[in-house]
Amino acid sequence: MDTTLRPIKTKEDYAEALKKIDEVFDADEGTPEADQRDVLAVLIEKYEDEHYPMDLPDPVEAIKFRMEQEGLTRKDMIPLLGNRSKVSEVLSGKRALSLKMMRAVHRHLGIPAEVLLQEAPIDSFDDGHAIDYEKLPIGEMAKCGAFGNVAGSRLQDRAEELIRGLLRSIGAGFSLSDVKFRKTTSVRLNTNQNPHALQAWMLHLLSVASRRNLGRKYDRDALDDKFIDSLVSLGIMNEGPKLAQELLHKYGIILEVVPHYRNTYLDGAAYITADGQPIIGLTLRYDRIDNFWFTLLHEIAHIKLHLEPGSYIADDMSLRGAHSDDRQEKEADEYAEAALLPEDFDLDRRDVVTPEEVIQYADVHKVHTAIVAGRIQHAKNNYRLFSNLVGRGEVRRLFEK
Numbered sequence: 001m002d003t004t005l006r007p008i009k010t011k012e013d014y015a016e017a018l019k020k021i022d023e024v025f026d027a028d029e030g031t032p033e034a035d036q037r038d039v040l041a042v043l044i045e046k047y048e049d050e051h052y053p054m055d056l057p058d059p060v061e062a063i064k065f066r067m068e069q070e071g072l073t074r075k076d077m078i079p080l081l082g083n084r085s086k087v088s089e090v091l092s093g094k095r096a097l098s099l100k101m102m103r104a105v106h107r108h109l110g111i112p113a114e115v116l117l118q119e120a121p122i123d124s125f126d127d128g129h130a131i132d133y134e135k136l137p138i139g140e141m142a143k144c145g146a147f148g149n150v151a152g153s154r155l156q157d158r159a160e161e162l163i164r165g166l167l168r169s170i171g172a173g174f175s176l177s178d179v180k181f182r183k184t185t186s187v188r189l190n191t192n193q194n195p196h197a198l199q200a201w202m203l204h205l206l207s208v209a210s211r212r213n214l215g216r217k218y219d220r221d222a223l224d225d226k227f228i229d230s231l232v233s234l235g236i237m238n239e240g241p242k243l244a245q246e247l248l249h250k251y252g253i254i255l256e257v258v259p260h261y262r263n264t265y266l267d268g269a270a271y272i273t274a275d276g277q278p279i280i281g282l283t284l285r286y287d288r289i290d291n292f293w294f295t296l297l298h299e300i301a302h303i304k305l306h307l308e309p310g311s312y313i314a315d316d317m318s319l320r321g322a323h324s325d326d327r328q329e330k331e332a333d334e335y336a337e338a339a340l341l342p343e344d345f346d347l348d349r350r351d352v353v354t355p356e357e358v359i360q361y362a363d364v365h366k367v368h369t370a371i372v373a374g375r376i377q378h379a380k381n382n383y384r385l386f387s388n389l390v391g392r393g394e395v396r397r398l399f400e401k
Helices: 011-023 032-051 059-070 075-081 084-091 099-109 113-117 138-143 155-171 176-180 195-209 225-236 240-250 289-305 327-340 355-364 369-380 396-400
Strands: 183-188 254-257 268-272 278-282 311-315
Touching (some): 059 113, 099 113, 099 155, 138 155, 195 254, 195 268, 225 289, 240 254, 278 289, 289 369
Antiparallel strands (some): 268 311
């Protein structure tokens, strides 16, 4: 018998190895033949793992098999899967196993976790904050369209199922690592902000953005002065915000409007995914033309100046100019201000400005009246001033179309 051992690289090598191991299969321990058998077993197993991987059994079929083994009825499964309805839906394949169900089945029926999971669950953020399904505002997410047409009065009971489904949908468009919000570069947020509400909103944003197929890769160098001038020039048009979205998409930047969630105090956010895809999300919490353009340019500044792949920034613009603002927020404010109005703009420093002067300035400098009025409002901290000139209620309708 040929005792030479060689790596198994081809089907012929594999067939020869099977023949050899059959010849020494019953060899006594401690003999050269037994050593040869053990080495052949390792080589064969490695080749089979690479070329003939075995699929894991279907989780539901594994549960049914164990029920048959143990003589369990559907009634016996209620403590593990929930009420009668859930047991029926799981065993018929109409309801996915939740993590809670998986843990119970694994603990009490001994079915391996890898069989039940089939894929690694995404249930924690890299910043250390685990996803607490029960604390996410599931009802508000559903109302805002995060789960499509899902409706019902007890959606919170389905929190884990709905969120895991959302994660799977995001994974189809981005790497699932993107939902972990790995690094917060800066956060300009209200101290009363609810972190679970922010997580929910960010998941909603990613789920919408993941369905975009832009067809052009983002190039940071393309965000030059010419591009910014082209973008800002759209501001004077009634359809400007929608045209801005289309222009950004042509430059590889996703812009989405996601409804404001209670207790987020959020106006916008900028995010760059792990593979370098920039995303801007706006809430239109204040549905005004001036707010849209300033927030948009502020987030573009973050993408151009501050963000790296895997990081994000969230912004509450009502805190603009606060003492707690860091350098990045101030830089983004200055970038937006410089982009929207000429450097010598001075109407915001005058004691008295008339509506006619606002309109005339906007006309001469080819900018939207709302942008001029909004700058003056902010400088004077008087949001009743020129309130009829800021384009209130004129943005959301464009995106609802």
